[in-house]
């Protein structure tokens with residue numbers, strides 16, 4: 001494999017590490033905050049007869065943001081469901097092609113999400129629609145997470161494609177021992 | 193015609209190893225663009241709203257609760273407790289594992305979560321007592337499926353939020369069918385162990401050991417009681433209780449059993465989020481499919497077709513079960529529910545099947561889908577934990593299929609089983 | 615061309631039936647030139663999402679609860695002010711038109727148009743096992759209300775503790791006592807809550823909820839004058855009938871609930887006056903926040919012919 005390609009791959013690997021370290025952490029904080037708010041709402045209502053009017057909405061959007069932001073991370077961790085039963089039995093070069101196609105399709109889908117999101121964001125903006133509760137958040141801002149998340153997810157597929165091209169497996173599966181540490185050492189996670 | 197082509201395309205894309213979420217979303221997006229007068233924005237709006245649902249928020253929190261209990265070795269606690277009584281019969285450890293699966297199902301919302309927790313805690317022990325690896329992995333994979341029939345259950349939450357049914361009632365509806373399934377599985381484990389003379393037998397029931405272990409396990413045993421109690425006592429809503437479950441699990445692991453360090457909580461939360469993202473991604477793809485089926489009028493046409501066929505309820509249910517079993521081979525439990533619920537529930541209504549009963553039938557099918565190759569998450573997970581190929585796990589699961597099918601038929605044709613407690 | 619109409623209520627709800635009737639009328643009168651398709655029970659969109667899809671070409675008409683328009687322009691909240699909208703006035707086509715035009719004036723820059731208003735419900739308080747039938751009793755009870763600033767402020771003014779809760783949790787929460795009551799409709803009582811709400815309490819005139827018939831303004835303006843008139847008239851025909859017939863339908867539903875053993879109380883004149891006095895600050899506050907809107911509303915001519 002050419003040296004250039006390896007540099008590109010290394011770049012992707014450092015990005016994947018960055019994503020795991022920061023993006024996933026931010027999203028996890030969102031999930032934990034959502035959990036805390038939900039508990040607080042339950043406790044507040046039961047013991048103090050009060051309800052926080054921003055609680056339901058903020059919990060919904062926190063989890064929604066956490067989800068879209070981690071589509072790429074989940075890919076790197078081998079979490080997305082797929083089947084390799086057919087592919088596993090293919091002749092290696094064919095398997096490569098299949099993986100490359102799978103990555104390309106992933107990129108097309110992410111591209112489509114972004115392409116579809118932009119006019120909708122413009123519409124939310126021109127409508128000036130705000131969320132239901134007292135939070136008064138503009139929906140177009142909340143909606144931004146869709147193209148952002150799709151972009152990060154698309155990067156994961158681009159990374160996968162690069163890996164196939166440099167002779168690695170495109171995806172790992174979470175039930176492989178090393179999957180969760182994949183981004184720490186890309187090559188070690190390849191299944192023999 | 194377009195739909196048939198799309199369906200074939202989906203199968204091909206799945207076969208070449210494309211992620212399920214991408215296959216569902218991409219094929220649908222392709223269809224969206226072919227329908228005149230449907231702008232691309234619907235793809236974005238549908239993807240966004242698919243996960244913007246309050247009841248579904250329970251999913252990450254129940255996943256987190258399950259992961260914490262797994263990290264905190266709560267499964268081991270249960271196995272030791274139950275084992276002290278049950279180990280004296282042939283196949284005692286295997287039966288203990290199955291009983292522990294029942295208990296763990298009552299605190300965990302997912303099938304995979306249950307299997308992983310029990311598997312990590314028992315596989316080595318089972319192997320040490322000379323249970324064949326395929327049998328050991330098989331019983332854990334099968335036992336794990338109870339996690340979605342016994343409340344709390346992610347599948348019931350999904351169905352509730354997709355179809356609009358009260359989750360608390362769905363939870364209650366699952367209890368008797370789950371007991372039926374658990375009984376069937378226990379009998380099969382006992383029979384197989386006896387037939388093949390698996391495992392070792394302890395001399396006598398260790399009542400003393402049981403008494404000693406009980407106080408320690410008490411806080412963990414209280415978990416299902418607290419979860420169900422706080423809903424029916426009017427303290428928490430069915431969604432809020434998931435946050436409580438996660439908090440209680442964290443409290444147990446860090447302060448009561450001290451089996452998890454505070455830092456591990458963070459890791460558990462990160463992994464839980466990733467697992468949630470996996471589920472939500474499929475939900476997102478499934479909503480896109482549901483949107484296009486509704487928008488192209490496929491759903492409405494199917495309903496009028498079924499209505500015109502004038503099927504009896506039992507005929508309809510039989511067809512549905514066959515369909516779900518076949519789809520269940522290629523899809524996992526979550527994808528199965530997400531894809532078929534929006535289509536099948538209106539149909540069930542037209543032939544007069546109670547939606548809550550129908551939800552239970554659907555969950556029973558998802559349980560089976562989770563252990564049916566080629567795509568079955570529990571098989572994958574147990575293959576990883578038992579360090580054995582997927583087809584070996586499937587071999588271990590094989591003897592259980594027949595009994596699962598019998599249980600499925602009973603659940604399908606005895607509505608009272610699902611509805612009696614409501 | 616297809617004209618997509620969506621709603622989020624069950625197929626059995628009268629709103630779906632009216633929507634289908636409107637669709638059929640439009641199809642017939644335009645000789646199929648416009649082909650309305652109704653997607654009920656949130657099959658493709660919730661009302662809020664459909665509202666956001668107006669103008670993208672995905673949806674052409676939706677009938678959300680008018681309070682939803684508050685998320686686009688807060689002045690639309692004027693319709694939700696307590697003791698403001700009156701059934702007797704709204705039963706007149708000419709008055710409905712004025713109210714619709716007022717609403718349109720708030721949202722037309724957003725490329726939306728309100729064709730008419732339909733009656734959603736006279737909101738009633740539904741309580742689980744507490745028989746609450748006066749302003750005094752309202753103090754401190756936990757009542758679930760739907761979103762919208764005006765509803766929230768109104769509930770606070772009654773002295774109750776307004777609770778925000780997803781609709782999906784409402785029925786369980788009431789049955790288990792997580793909340794004491796909800797502000798809902800006769801249909802909500804009969805269809806969703808059933809006997810888990812044992813007590814109904816109605817303060818006449820307190821809150822009259824409406825559905826706004828909203829269309830994509832760009833789409834509507836591009837229609838030929840003939841087609842535009844057909845769409846407008848088809849909806850208006852329904853509205854005429856709907857404003858009287860649903861009052862009766864609601865009455866029937868309430869009688870049904872009473873026959874199942876529930877208690878239904880209607881506030882007397884003295885009680886209504888106490889509510890009116892207590893609610894005045896909500897109106898004053900809205901007036902201060904959105905100057906001129908209440909005035910404009912009051913200036914609408916209810917004596918029109």
Ligand code: NA
Nearest residue numbers: 297300339344
């Ligand atoms: Na469970």
Ligand code: NA
Nearest residue numbers: 520521561567
């Ligand atoms: Na399967």
